[in-house]
Structures are given as structure tokens and as C-alpha cells.
Amino acid sequence: MIQNKAVSKIKFFIFSLFLSVIFTGCGPSEEKIAQAQDAYTALTQLHNQVVEAHGLIDDNSLDKELVALAQQVKQIETYHLNELKDEEIDTLLQTMDDLTKSYEEYLNTIKTIREEETAAILTEIPLTLLNNTEMTFQTLALYSKDSVSHEADVLEDTSGFVPGQYLAGLVIYRDVSHTPWILKLENAEGASYEVQLPVNTYGEDGVSLTLTYDSEQNEIKCS
Numbered sequence: 302m303i304q305n306k307a308v309s310k311i312k313f314f315i316f317s318l319f320l321s322v323i324f325t326g327c328g329p330s331e332e333k334i335a336q337a338q339d340a341y342t343a344l345t346q347l348h349n350q351v352v353e354a355h356g357l358i359d360d361n362s363l364d365k366e367l368v369a370l371a372q373q374v375k376q377i378e379t380y381h382l383n384e385l386k387d388e389e390i391d392t393l394l395q396t397m398d399d400l401t402k403s404y405e406e407y408l409n410t411i412k413t414i415r416e417e418e419t420a421a422i423l424t425e426i427p428l429t430l431l432n433n434t435e436m437t438f439q440t441l442a443l444y445s446k447d448s449v450s451h452e453a454d455v456l457e458d459t460s461g462f463v464p465g466q467y468l469a470g471l472v473i474y475r476d477v478s479h480t481p482w483i484l485k486l487e488n489a490e491g492a493s494y495e496v497q498l499p500v501n502t503y504g505e506d507g508v509s510l511t512l513t514y515d516s517e518q519n520e521i522k523c524s
Contacts, residue, residue, distance in 0.1 A: 333390045334382050340397045341377060347404045348374055354411045358418055363407060370403055419476050426500060427507030428471040430462075430484075434514040434521065438462040440487040443473055445480050446497070452485065461489065475500040486512075486521060494521040 348371065355367060377397065382390060432438065439461050444452040455471065462468055473482045479501035486494045498510075510523040 333387045360414045424475040426473050426503045429509040430468040431511045432466050433511045436488040438486045442485040
């Protein structure tokens with residue numbers, strides 16, 4: 302059950318163990334019982350995922366809808382499959398499928414809301430890098446650890462990041478969760494390196510980092 306966060310959101314997690322016991326027994330075909338049990342397990346897992354995601358946002362516009370949806374899921378627990386016919390289980394399966402689709406839609410909506418809330422309070426951090434290695438890097442990407450799909454090569458259309466060179470004008474961001482950023486590098490020989498940047502230690506006035514190579518660990522380090 303999910304209530305208005307201003308009142309204190311209730312983390313109403315549903316577990317499938319109880320229904321698993323109900324689903325055990327004779328009556329309808331074993332195949333139908335198995336289908337219903339699997340569908341309910343997947344539905345409750347998705348419900349719990351939505352509850353957890355909803356607890357991370359401040360927006361409370363979905364509270365009433367999610368409470369109503371949770372009550373429908375709880376209602377399914379009252380069914381005893383061994384008392385139903387296969388056709389009735391088919392109807393129950395369709396109901397669970399509809400609920401699953403609704404939860405998937407709400408989960409996407411919640412993710413969008415969270416992205417909007419997070420974006421509204423990002424702190425911009427200017428970044429300068431010094432290449433103090435003996436390598437020339439052909440690609441360099443900076444991205445939030447949670448947003449790998451957004452990575453872009455800042456060295457595209459350049460001759461590379463050569464030893465002794467400074468690279469200024471870069472920007473990273475700190476969100477409310479202090480999600481680390483990743484610096485991903487690839488040298489001219491094709492070797493790739495990743496460095497995690499602890500944005501919680503950087504100030505809004507910016508940070509200058511020096512790249513060095515640790516030959517024993519085969520790692521690029523920032524300091």
C-alpha cells in the first residue's frame with residue numbers, strides 16, 4: 302500500500318508464499334495451477350518493485366491509483382485455485398496480466414518523475430584533466446554510473462589526448478544521491494580503462510585531476 306509521502310508512505314510489500322500454499326492442491330489441471338502461481342509471483346515482485354521506486358520520489362500524485370492497484374493484488378489472495386475450473390483460472394490469469402501491464406506503466410511513470418526530480422537539483426562541477434601518463438588516449442567518456450547509455454566520446458574529431466596535455470571545459474554533475482561518475486578511456490593500442498570519480502568530494506568551483514598509470518595494477522588513477 303502506498304500513501305501520500307507527506308503523511309508517510311507505507312511500504313506495502315506483498316509476498317507470494319501465502320498464495321503458493323493456496324495454489325497447491327487438486328482440482329484444475331496442474332498446468333493451469335503452475336501458470337497462475339508463476340503469474341502471481343511475477344505480479345507481486347513487480348508490485349514490490351513499484352513500491353520501492355515510488356518511495357524514492359517526492360511526487361504523491363500516483364498515491365491513490367497505486368493504493369487501489371495494491372488492493373486488487375491483495376484480492377487475488379482470496380482465490381483458491383483448487384475450487385476453480387480451468388476457464389475461471391484463465392479469467393484470473395487475464396486479470397493478473399492486466400494488473401501487470403498497469404504496474405509496468407506506473408513504473409515507467411515513476412522513473413520519469415524521478416529523473417525530473419533529480420535533474421532539477423543537479424550540481425554542476427567543472428572538470429579539468431591532465432594526462433600525466435605516457436599514453437595517448439583516443440576516446441574519453443564521462444557519464445553518471447547510473448546512466449551508461451548516455452556516454453559520449455569527448456575526443457571525437459580530435460587527434461587524441463596526448464601525454465602532458467590539459468583537457469579543460471569538461472563538466473560532471475552531482476545529484477542528491479552523490480552517484481559516482483565514470484571516466485572511461487581507451488588508448489591508441491585499444492586498451493580500455495575506467496576510473497570512478499567520487500563527486501561527493503568535489504566542490505562547485507570545480508576540480509583538476511591528474512591521470513597517472515599504475516603499471517603494477519594496470520590501472521589509470523586520478524588524483
